Amino acid sequence: MSQRFFLTKKDYQTLMLASLGAMLDIYDFVIFIFLLNELSQLFFPTDLPNWLVQLQSIGIFAAGFLVRPISGIIIGHFSDRLGRKKMFMFTIFVMALPTLCIGLLPTYQMIGIAAPLLLLTMRILQGIAIGGEIPSGWVFVAEHTPRQHRGLALGILTCGISGGSLLGALTLLYLKSTLDEQQMQDFGWRIPFIIGGIFGLITVYLRRYLAETPVFQQMVTKRELKDEWPIKTVIRYYWPASIACAIMTWSTASVVIAIILLLPMQLNVYMGLPGTLIFQANALATAMMVLGNVSFGYLNDRFGLMRTYLFSWLGIIITSYYFFSELNPNISHQQLILSYMVIGYFAGVTVTMPILGIALFPSSIRVSGISLAYNLSFALTSLITPMIITIWSRYNIMAPAYYLIIAAIVSILTGITSRKINPRKPHNIYNTHI
Template identity: 40%
Template sequence: MDSSIDDAEPARQPTLNRSDVKTLGLSALGGTLEYYDFVIYVFFASVIGKLFFPAHMSDGLRDLQTFGIFAAGYLARPVGGAIFGHFADRFGRKRMFTLSILLMACPTLLIACLPTYESIGMAAPVLLLLMRLLQGIAVGGELTGAWVFVGEHAPPRHYGFSLGVLTAGLNGGIVLGSIVAYVVHAMWSSAEVQDYAWRLPFALGGVFGMVSVYLRQFLGETPVFKAMQVQRKLTREMPVRTVLREHRGTLLYLGVQIWVLSAAIGVILLLTPVFLQKNYGISASEALSANVIATTAALIGCVVTGWATDRFGARLVMAVGWTGLLISSHVLYAGLPGTPQWVTLHYAMTGFFVGTVVIVPVVGVRAFPAAIRSSGLSFGYNIFYAVFGGLTPMLVSYLLRMDHMAPAHYVAVLCAVGALSAFLPMPGREERAPAMQLA
């Protein structure tokens, strides 16, 4: 592809109309249901470990194997991102956007039907691993595909807000998963959960996915891709080759933001409940209830951050948002163990600033020319997130042995880097049409 060719950015309505609201609503709902499918595994990991591995296996080894299968889904994400991004640039955003959720729904439904180790021996964990790999491929295409799809539909004045609502919907899958897990454990005894009730959330996830596939049939192709088809500006070579040859600086800039995102999500939302229990003696119920509130606050933060980029510009919001996360996370950890009310309040405040992660799609969708946009964002995001998302838990856990404030310090260093990057030249600034330029 000739990089000198301008993007096909057709004129769009200045504000959200009924069609835009429908597109945004269906995209966010589908993302919630698909992410539910991906994360519901972790809420039943202990049950799955007992059912899919030998009874004589030690608890430590069983946990390692169970979470290893869970991690395999993350390792498969770059593969999914490359495949779905490539075909989205060649054949259309909508087709891949719909296919990704179908690929997620099928293995989730099959997990609900898998025989256990007692029935088929070692074939059980192998099949479970295969299902997780398929889920990882699917989610690798869903997240970035959704960002591009909504970003290319959104009116310029509501571009950030639209991506904020979508990202909140995607992360809402975590909240939905925790609610369903709570209901299952509340309605059935431990023996019943291990016998059959653990299958119900996966079956429900399969149904969720099929409903989302149906709903996405009512979405239209993005105006940008339609314009590229009409103007014959679709890339002629493999898009990833163009990304690696002409946009290495863009990938590096996004890599910094994705590293900060991995710390915000991984340390604050996923690992902090564990640290609260193990290192500060806070009960599981108190830690998890505070986490649900913090995650909900993060969803609100996503929407507010997206809206703020439309109003004040991406640079200012990036600097303020990452600085706010630096300060709030430090205050949270410095005041532990505190009272339950204190922990909940400060955890919620920190969760709100986690919503700054919306900066990644706000910058990322605009960073690449339309002809290679899906491939560039999918490749960059999934590669960097696989590396940083995988290293963060191990690195923070190691540092925690030497310093009880290690999680806060780790987040602080990365947030400082993220805030300072707001003063560097942003990728795509010189390439975008006026309606698509970064503030």
């Protein structure tokens, strides 16, 4: 039987609908962060100290992360038992509805203390959805795509995650450039959430036309579904694979946090560079990360996982060291943008995490295994990494580079040793159902 050298129209349709959900997840993440100041003023008493209002708002934002590990376990369980498609429909609906509701919520001035409580409830529901959406998306796409194109497919899906960040930033840039401060306070802040919610509900409708993955259908036919909770099997037999997956999540999430999310603030605070220049450079770097996701996914299919690992992570080591060593208040605008674009391209290394995760777990527990490792690690990384880099940067401007170099070295070692991971039950991680 000859191999297909290109993805089919049906493959691209599946990728598009999966990517829309991933894009919505990150889009909401970005707009909530960028509108934190407006939300703080609208959903809390105005007579509280500003630092306390900000802290409460950050706490509501963080609540979405805290529920992700639990929701990931539950959604992973039902995805492995009831089917990928059913939970894929559920997660995008639970993400879209609260996002739309946030845009319609009454403020503190309208209903008092109920306003922040409702906002907290919406964030928790969003956290529940995200905990299952991204791992389910990776598995859904991988199980629909021929093995020889799996890396490219996951790269395209990961583009949706990167593209959501860019879309959120561009949406808010447009609003803040066309509306004044009072208009943003009155109604402008609602627009991004309403757009995201409607966008998500349309995606729910379109996902009705997706088919269940051939891998899950095969498991049903052969009666290979687990009788016990899949998470029990993961913890009992596949904890080495879970640790490897968690380490890869930490390293790839750290790349995005350091290069895409934190770096703009550092360029402004420590370098005093103009905000317009920083945004332009960040937008171009994010676009390059999208290109990196696709190209590293393709390289995985063409040259194998280990060669892709070495090339992409060595690229992070070299470009991050060069970028931060050359950084100074007098850096030319052209050099900053070009260097930021190069390091942004290698930030596309994030695609290596789902590629490894898919290989580490058999199909019967795949969503549960990836969800547990990914959500636990991502929640901790999102809380700890920004603090470490921010505090360290006060003493050494090279701190982000050193942190990324450490993450890259650990990631390379994890990729190499993952080939030797063997669960206590006989299973070859590179010869699963797909």
